[in-house]
Amino acid sequence: MSPVLQGILTIIIGVGGCVGYFYGSNLLLDKVIFPARGANIGRNINRANQVRPWLFLFPAVFALGVYLAYPVVGSFYRSLFDRSGANFIGLGNYVDLFNEGTFRVAVFNNLLWVLVVPALATFFGLLIAQLTDRLRWGNIAKSLIFMPMAISFVGASLIWRFVYSANPDIGIINALRDAMGLAVLDPLQVQFWNNFFLMFILVWIQTGFAMVILSAALRGIPEETIEAAIIDGANPFQVFFKIKVPQIMGTIVVVWTTITILVLKVFDIVYTMTGGNFGTHILPSYMMTYMFRDDGRATAVAFVIMLLVLPVMIWNIRQARAEMR
Amino acid sequence: MDNIAGQNSGGRVAVNITVLVLVLLWLLPTVGLFVSSFRDRDQISNSGWWLAPMAVDLNFRTRVATDGAREEGGVFVLEGNVFADPALAANFPDGAGVVAAYGTRAVAPTEFVAGEVSELRGGGNLVVNRDGSYRIEAPEALDRGPTLYFEARTPPKFTLANYQTVLFADGMDRAFINTLTVTIPATIIPILIAAFAAYALAWMDFPGRGLLIAAVVGLLVVPLQLALVPLLRLHTDIGIGQSFVGIWLAHTGFGLPLAVYLLRNYMAGLPRDIIESARVDGATDFQIFIRIILPLSFPALASFAIFQFLWTWNDLLVAKVFLPSGADTQVMTVKIADDLLGSRGGDWGILATAAFVSIAVPLAVFFTMQRYLVRGLLAGSVK
Incomplete structure (x- = not known):
């Protein structure tokens, strides 16, 4: 597949995926997990509102974690090994x-x-x-x-x-x-x-x-x-x-x-x-x-x-x- | 009245001149590149770009034809004009020019001043005049005409040939498309992800919010260099390897701290009343975000988009590491830095043109969207 097509597809998947994720997860939270009806309506609304920030944050926190936080630790860990990556050499490098x-x-x-x-x-x-x-x-x-x-x-x-x-x-x-x-x-x-x-x-x-x-x-x-x-x-x-x-x-x-x-x-x-x-x-x-x-x-x-x-x-x-x- | 030197007209003139000098200094290198990209290859290597509008002294060679030789009182005479050579027609379209100097040896193409009579190797003598006419006198018939070298003024010549070479022959067109392919998804995808997170950090209350904001501020300055080795490893392990998908993800990750930070600062400054009254009217957070926050945050979204676009377009490091180095995936910065500087190192016209092609789009974006760029910068650093 040509990279240009791949790019267009990625934009569609990326943007569509984001919108779908945010919309879908909110819907799931409000309608299925903690529905705002039935006996526990008050408690359910409160719980849903406690979870919701994390729904909004999850993709960003995940990406930040993988792409910026993990490398700090990962790089330091890798720097303790030799060229092949198999032998631990402490601060040798x-x-x-x-x-x-x-x-x-x-x-x-x-x-x-x-x-x-x-x-x-x-x-x-x-x-x-x-x-x-x-x-x-x-x-x-x-x-x-x-x-x-x-x-x-x-x-x-x-x-x-x-x-x-x-x-x-x-x-x-x-x-x-x-x-x-x-x-x-x-x-x-x-x-x-x-x-x-x-x-x-x-x-x-x-x-x-x-x-x-x-x-x-x-x-x-x-x-x-x-x-x-x-x-x-x-x-x-x-x-x-x-x-x-x-x-x-x-x-x-x-x-x-x-x-x-x-x-x-x-x-x-x-x-x-x-x-x-x-x-x-x-x-x-x-x-x-x-x-x-x-x-x-x-x-x-x-x-x-x-x-x-x-x-x-x-x-x-x-x-x-x-x-x- | 509070200007450093604004109190008298002399001071004002001094300020104007100082600023003018600074602006010219700042502009000068870029102008040099721009002018050079339109100059003819021979002219670039023979005169500085600041002399581009002037005529250039260039060296040419021509082979004298022997068929017009005639005998004149015991010597053979050969007459003609160097500018009549059809091979030089491209440089002297009307068959005329001014010769400054001439020579008969390639190592000393300007040995004699025009009009001076010189001795011909193998006997006889030769003169080339300023108007290009020459006269060769030889004791016997010449079987081969001598080669003449001469230096002549050529009018300034501007051409699009460099652009043609760069865009159609040197693979820069491919690199241009690759750059676009990297840039556009890498600009669009982080915006949505960051916008949702920024809304949560600005307008939703939950434990650990302050800590998360602090973490974003901290991640803002993590050097990219740290991420290269572990992430390339990770990409290889999960099967992405060096590919466009990999670089999109990488740019998304690296752009997120700035996006979240900028957008959160902007969203936190939106009027509380609007959001409160929407809540009272029963709007969910999702609706508030889509219907109110997102449209109101357009300026901040635009400034981040410009930042991210400029950054990904101009990036060399991430592209070098996360994309394979083959010609069909090279972006323009890599193409220039690794390919052209090596293979075309001395061809200044090509280098200038390639550089100009690569900076043209960012410059256009910069001049049309400067307002948003400035606003974004200010939101990011002035409180």
């Missing part, structure tokens, strides 16, 4: 990893990414949000800077090849160097700094995200606080740094952590730009070198990523719980 130079480079680079990308993206996002705030063509400007959000990491990598290419007739950087009489070089092979060139691609993509959210937050600041500051003689910079930024600090932190989480997952840019060569590996791309070859190692790397995400996860949950109270 982790020990091997830490003894490997490339892994340490990947961890170091990953920490750089986590520090630099959210900082730069948030900085540019805040800057652009503030500058475009009262601009007549601000919305067009924001929309254009937001645009890279829609572009895939693979597409973005190709786009940036037209900036970084070593050929001065393709890459803008080398064209400029050529025009200034400097020797042509491949930016992606300049050790250490090439990491920053790769990071800038992600900054380019994520700045729009930071800008949109911070721009909304800036609009939400009460006018009176700003007016009061101006009447007291604050200059525009003081208004921005002492009045506005403190009031949107919460949003800045949210933007920062959201981008941090994303940074820990992105493997596409390194994969398509350098393939991890020239000392540019980060953990997600490093994991892919083991994927399909050594599941024990691959899951061990994945679990290290999980450990890095863990603090943010706990912080997020605490925030969410605090909000609900």
Whole structure:
């Protein structure tokens, strides 16, 4: 069967199945198991209402359990076994990893990414949000800077090849160097700094995200606080740094952590730009070198990523719980 | 009046210029890709895309025909015009052009300036003028005409040939359909599942509700990398293996936390009165959900749908792991990253075109539905 037909069939089965499940299970609950008639009508209605939330939740909870909760445990379990999966080697995979130079480079680079990308993206996002705030063509400007959000990491990598290419007739950087009489070089092979060139691609993509959210937050600041500051003689910079930024600090932190989480997952840019060569590996791309070859190692790397995400996860949950109270 | 530099007109100009520079910087790489995708292959490798509207100096070769040779005072003379060569008609349709330099050896195609007289190997001399006319004087009759190399300005040339190659010869059409096949079910299926769960989490009271919401928030940040190995294993064990069914399920699972989270936040903000009065009127939860909540939540459903669409369309990791790597199941991102970058690594026109084909649909979605996208982003992170 052609995949297209299969796809259409899946949509029908998926959507029809969902509707059928929800409708059918509710019907079953109300008419058969706890019918709202007969001697126990009151008790039956109450019982049905106790069960119903779980009917609504079941498919989602099941899918979340299988596709996200189970893998956390499953990956950790698998990472304790060797390549074949038959021999238990305890933390052997982790020990091997830490003894490997490339892994340490990947961890170091990953920490750089986590520090630099959210900082730069948030900085540019805040800057652009503030500058475009009262601009007549601000919305067009924001929309254009937001645009890279829609572009895939693979597409973005190709786009940036037209900036970084070593050929001065393709890459803008080398064209400029050529025009200034400097020797042509491949930016992606300049050790250490090439990491920053790769990071800038992600900054380019994520700045729009930071800008949109911070721009909304800036609009939400009460006018009176700003007016009061101006009447007291604050200059525009003081208004921005002492009045506005403190009031949107919460949003800045949210933007920062959201981008941090994303940074820990992105493997596409390194994969398509350098393939991890020239000392540019980060953990997600490093994991892919083991994927399909050594599941024990691959899951061990994945679990290290999980450990890095863990603090943010706990912080997020605490925030969410605090909000609900 | 509260702008950083909005107090005087000089400041306003500075703000305008700064924003303009930033926008241009942000736009520049994408414009480069777009322009390059329409350029002729030879022109791409000979001048930067920023020079695309200018004429390009390209090197050509032509073989001089010997049949027009005549004798003139003891030497054989061969005259003609390099632009008359029918093989070059595609580049010089009106048979005219400007020669900047010429040469007789492939290793030094621009050895002599146009108009300069040079010595011919094997005796005699040769001149090629700026208008393309040449004159060869040889002491004896030439049995084979020499090959001339010359550099000439060619007018800027824009073509759809790259698109033709990418779409019809390079298998990108197949990849495009595969991407659509992955994306559409993976966008639609999670919405319904998540909507029901979100309603339960927002408007139904049951023990453990807070815990479940916290769990969803936690799962929101679980790195996908963790899921790859165990799930591929699971898929293989239950007989799905690497297939479209597998990737639909995977995308559904991975998209659910965001869907539930976004929709729950939105639904929890709906006015309580409507739901209460519907309850009083005897509507069941199922009816309330279908008749009231679902239509009212349209903006949130739309923003999640856009997120999920962009995410699945642009995904490389999940497609690499959960789909077989053969040509008939490759999606566009995999095709570009694993196939084209390897086999067409130096063919910038093809690469640019392939990239542009793959980002065209998300860009169209982005610009038409930006409103919903922004709303979704805000619902997800600003309180």
